[in-house]
Amino acid sequence: TPRLPRDVFMALARICGRMGSGRAVVTLEAHMDTPDPELRTNILAALSACDYHSHDPESIKSRMWAEAQQYTYLLATQHDLGGGEAMGLLITGIQNLLRQNSERILYLLSFIHDSFAILRAREALLTRNSEVRAVGLEILDTYFDKSAKMTLMPVFDDLPPGERLRKMQTSFPQQALGRETRFLELLARPLTPWLNACTLYAA
Numbered sequence: 546t547p548r549l550p551r552d553v554f555m556a557l558a559r560i561c562g563r564m565g566s567g568r569a570v571v572t573l574e575a576h577m578d579t580p581d582p583e584l585r586t587n588i589l590a591a592l593s594a595c596d597y598h599s600h601d602p603e604s605i606k607s608r609m610w611a612e613a614q615q616y617t618y619l620l621a622t623q624h625d626l627g628g629g630e631a632m633g634l635l636i637t638g639i640q641n642l643l644r645q646n647s648e649r650i651l652y653l654l655s656f657i658h659d660s661f662a663i664l665r666a667r668e669a670l671l672t673r674n675s676e677v678r679a680v681g682l683e684i685l686d687t688y689f690d691k692s693a694k695m696t697l698m699p700v701f702d703d704l705p706p707g708e709r710l711r712k713m714q715t716s717f718p719q720q721a722l723g724r725e726t727r728f729l730e731l732l733a734r735p736l737t738p739w740l741n742a743c744t745l746y747a748a
Contacts (some may be wrong), residue, residue, distance in 0.1 A: 550559060551581065551584065551738070554576075554584060555583075555584060555587050557613065558573065558584070558587040558588050558590075558591045559587065561573050561591050561595070562590065562592070562593075562594035562734070564590030564595075564619075565594065565595045565596070569591075569595060570592065570595050570597055571647065573588050573591050573595070573597075574592070576588055577592075577608065577650075577743060578608070578719060581736075581737065582615070582642055582645055582646070582649075582736055582737065583642075583645065583737050585649060586645045586648060586649055586652075587740065589648075589649050589652035589653065590648075590652065592652070592656070593652050593655060593656075593660070593664065597656055598656055598657070598660070598661065599656040599657055602657040605653050605654075605656050605657045606657070607691075608653050609650050609653045609654065609697065610696065612646050612649050612650050613646075613650065613664070613696055613697055613700060613713070613716070613717065614717045615646055616646040616647065616650075616700055616712060616718065617716075617717040617719060618717075619639050619642055619643050619646065619714040620643065620706065620709060620710045620713060620719075621710060621719035621720075621721070621722075621726050622639060622730070622731070623636060623639045623640070623643075623706065624706065624707070624710055624721075625721060625722050625723065625724060625726075625727045626639075626724055626727055626747075627724060630647075631746075631747050632747055633656060634743045634746060634747065635740070635744055635746070635747040637742040637743075638737075638739055638740045638743045639740070642736060642737070642740065646700070647670070647700050647701060648667065649691050650697060651663055651664070651666065651670070652667075652669040654685075654688065655667075657686075658688050662684055662687075662688070663684070663685075663688065665681075666680075666681040666682075666684035666685050667681070668681075669681030669684070670682070670701055675703070678703065681701070682698075682701060682702065685697075685701060686698075687700065695715065695716065696716045699712035699713050700713070714736060728744060728747070730747045731744040732744055732745070732748070
């Protein structure tokens with residue numbers, strides 16, 4: 546974990562992405578596994594801006610599975626928290642992290658495949674237009690092998706949250722927990738400062 550203040554490291558990641566030099570890539574590469582999900586998104590986006598391509602596809606695939614596992618955990622957390630006005634900010638915070646999770650998977654995929662095609666899929670999947678999203682899904686289908694289709698496609702398919710969670714749990718089983726237990730989990734290991742604040746408010 547970087548010792549620099551979080552906002553400073555966020556800014557440095559963006560600067561490294563604009564520099565695009567070999568030294569900038571080495572710096573970013575060294576922090577790809579930071580536990581802070583928002584900082585991780587910035588780092589992968591910066592590497593993408595540097596036209597980064599990994600020479601270690603297996604390590605990239607391992608990171609993709611780790612992102613999918615965290616995605617499933619967040620889906621399960623969202624499900625167990627339920628609804629209600631008090632949950633609004635927290636659920637929105639979790640949904641933002643879910644979106645970032647899916648983006649990180651695409652960035653990682655672009656580091657071991659045709660980056661132009663994968664980033665085109667990313668742009669398509671960020672829209673709400675069903676026809677444009679269908680193009681993005683077709684691109685991903687081309688690059689996912691059988692295992693990746695089962696593990697990762699539910700992240701991007703247009704599915705109701707419950708069905709998405711059911712499919713993701715095939716690869717990453719999750720225990721159903723009560724709302725109070727989920728609060729305690731989120732407070733014990735806060736993913737981001739904002740999500741921690743939202744959890745305190747909802748609790």
